[in-house]
Amino acid sequence: MKILLIGSGAREHALGLMMLKSGLEPRVYVVSEYRNPGLERVAGSSSGRIFITRVTEPGRILEITEAVSPDLVVIGPEEPLFAGISDTLREHGFTVFGASSKCAEIERNKVFARRLMWRHGINGRLFYASFSNVKDAVSFAEHAGDIVVKPARQVGGKGVKVFSNTKSYLFNEISRVTDEYVRDLFSEMDAYKDIDEKILVELRVEGVEYTLHVISSGGSITPLPVIQDHPHAFEYDVGPETGGMGSISGPGLTPPFLTLGEYEESLRILNNVIDALRSEGCIDYRGVLAGQMMLTWLWGPTVIEFYSRFGDPETGNLLYMLEDDVLEVFEKAASGKSLGKLGIRDNVVVVNKAIAPLGYPTDRRLATGLRVKVDEASIRDTGCTILYGSIEVGSDGSLYTKGSRLAEIVCWGYSYEEAYGKTENAMRYIEGEAPLFHRGDIGSPESMQEKISIAEKIRRVYTSRVRRGLLGAYMAWVPGIGFIENPLVNPYMSKRAHG
Known part of the structure; x- marks a missing residue:
């Protein structure tokens, strides 16, 4: 089966590795914006090849797709979806796993x-x-x-x-x-x-964040395990927001801080969103929808934002969480066929940590063009997998940073302590000519216990609001004004503007 994988980073490297496990014997071709060493290897090991070009140019992508004539196109990042790549390819008769531009809105x-x-x-x-x-x-x-x-x-x-x-x-x-x-x-x-x-x-709401992905065929969906991303640059969730410095998942469908009921409510929200999109012109959602959620006092499961594709770094966690043939599911979803459940490994946990050059994310010039050495054999010996992200093979054969998260280390274990220890051990085998950093707290016992404690406090509040019929409601009494129902409206400013 010929596959065309579109995208350049660690998410696409993870998707490529998962598809290579398929019994459909895939030959993977890749369209990437630079020579990602992991994607080069995915293509080479399956007798495919890699094309280097911008992934947001419909004309060029169509030209490559027609030359490859794939059985399935898999689109990784969001920008090609926004640019209408999936629409163009479908109009020319190709089977595409990736939301239309209408759905990706x-x-x-x-x-x-x-x-x-x-x-x-x-x-x-x-x-x-x-x-x-x-x-x-x-x-x-x-x-x-x-x-x-x-x-x-x-x-x-x-x-x-x-x-x-x-x-x-x-x-x-x-x-x-x-x-x-x-x-x-x-x-x-x-x-x-x-x-x-x-x-x-x-x-502003506070609580514990998590991501729930579903795969949609337009007529049915397959839910995936909850994965928790860590967007802040530095330990203890401080510093600027990034694309994600690491993620945790397991055992089974939910991490220890989330209940099965909260998982089911999160899934209901995504189902309702797909129904709402369908009623407003997104007829066939064929691809991934993800809710970046937070457990809050206001609603319990609350939407922070949506993805119209797999998250990064979250996709790396799926390497060790899923049991079934992922490529078969992608093909069914892209073809509009009915989807079944994916087998989930319910006895393992996964810790995924990104490593980045100093300067990311605030000054990418400092984080670009730095030589990096990776000891892959030693990383494999720890029981972990490396996913290459914002890193390219230079003309001299060396690896150079491109200004963002250069790689992710994905490790599994039967406990968070075990998986956490593996990631910290494996990080030693990535070195740069300038300082590199990662978050040492992701997946640690202390971090996990803190998240459980926060979730328990939030749960007591929102379940009390459920009992009183106040879920999702905001109401405050302001002297001289009365009740207000929208916390973003300053009542004194409103009174002055209208009085």
Whole structure:
């Protein structure tokens, strides 16, 4: 079976390795933007080849696809979906595993996603406001209290900032910082001409984050295990947001901090979103939909954002979590066939850690062009797998960084202590000519216990709200104003504006 895999990074390396295990004897061809050593090996080991070109140019991708004549095209990243690659290939008769551009709007445009959830009354929705001009955004954000400010478009998991403006003596200083950030973010978002609204402001909620993926054929879905991403750059969840510094999963469908009931509610939310998309023009969702979720006091399972593809680094965890033939499932989904359940290994846990050059994510120039040495044999001896990400083979045969997470180390065990120990051991076998860093806390016993403790506290609150019929509701009494139901609206500002 001939496969064309589109994408350049660790997610695609993981997808390639999973497909190579298939009984369908795949020959994998790859379209990548650079010479990723892992993807080169996936292609070479299956008698395929790798093409180096931009993955967002429909004409060039169609040309390569027609030359390869694959039985199945698998699209990894989001940007080719946004650019309509899946639409172009389907129009020319190819079978594609990847959401259409219409369906991928759920990820590309975060304002669209929020409006969709509110229009259809889907649980897990957050209060929000969106803006197409900087003046209105600054004025709103200064007085909105506890908020999250983020780009209204998907930009690789970056650009998110949390502001807590509830201390009156800090109001002026926090307002100044908020003002500066919103203006800077607006300036960056001007480069994206495919959305009108540039800034999204949401209610800040706290809790434990996790990701639930489902594979959809348009008529049925197959749910996957919950995987927890760790987006912050540094240990203990501090520092700037990144594309993801590591992920954990298992045993079975949920990590220890999530209940089966919470898993089922998260799955209901994704089912309802697919139904809502279908009613608004996304007829056949053939690919992956993922909910980046958080367990919160407001709803329990709450949607932070959506992916229209597999997450990265989350995909790496699936290497050791899934038992069945993944390629068969991809082919069925792409062909619109009925999907069954995937076998899940219920007795293992997986810890996946990314390693990046110093400078990532704030100054990628410092993190680019650095020589790296990888001792793959020693990594394999630890029982782990390396996934190559933002790293390329240079003309001299050496490996060089490209400014982002250069690799991921994926390890499994029968306990988090075991898998965690393997990852820390394996990290020793990646060295750079300049400093590299990873998060040593991901999957540690201390980190896992903290997440369990936080989830238990959140659970007590939201289950109490369920009993009182207040799930998803916000209500506060403000003297001289009365009840308010939207926490993002400053009642005193509203009174002054209208009085």
